[in-house]
Amino acid sequence: MLPQIEDLLVLQDRDRRIAMLADQLEKLPIDEARARTKLEADTAAVDVAKKAILTNEMEIKKVELDVDTRKTSITRLRTQQFETRKNDEYSALGHEIERYGKDVDVLETKELELMEIGDSLRATLKSAEEALAKTKRLVEEDLKSIKERFGNIETELEETRAERKQLAESADPDIVHLYDRLLKTKNGVAVAPVNNGQCGGCHVRLIAATLIKAQSKEIAQCENCARILYIEP
Structure with a gap:
């Protein structure tokens, strides 16, 4: 084989290596973006869980307000019942007190149900936060690895280009x-x-x-x- 051909084969080998390294370097930002997207689903799950808890807490406060309103009405009606001397008015007030009392029972049952749902939602949030924390650790490791690969590839690419230049100049x-x-x-x-x-x-x-x-x-x-x-x- 001609010495010139041997020189060209070595040169071609270096050019292939340079092309491969440049291609790897070009794909690293894609790998980095792909690593970061792993956080999106887990972050969204945490956000959904937090919003569900907030909605649940608002519903509980609304029920508590309704309970307080009816209890206030019951207190007021009992005062009126105590003050009245008319039997029919006393009886009518009694019916109103009974109706508000049933409302309170229903609302307090609903409040307990919402509190149980709240416990479940907080457990869901905890699981989502744990999953997010785990994913963050994995992504941080991926990003660290990508950064190291970037540095290694850049160094090798620079060295191979320098070697290629020397080979070309000597041929x-x-x-x-x-x-x-x-x-x-x-x-x-x-x-x-x-x-x-x-x-x-x-x-x-x-x-x-x-x-x-x-x-x-x-x-x-x-x-x-x-x-x-x-x-x-």
């Missing part, structure tokens, strides 16, 4: 120029092996003259895709 400038031009249009493969008489890049069968040239000490290119060819030892 034949004409063939490096040809290689660079091909690399832009050949999907990262400017130098391809000959496989069973075919170009390893475009898989088109090569003519005899090209095969002979690839076997000699000359730079051979695929007549179809123009990739630089080499025959593996």
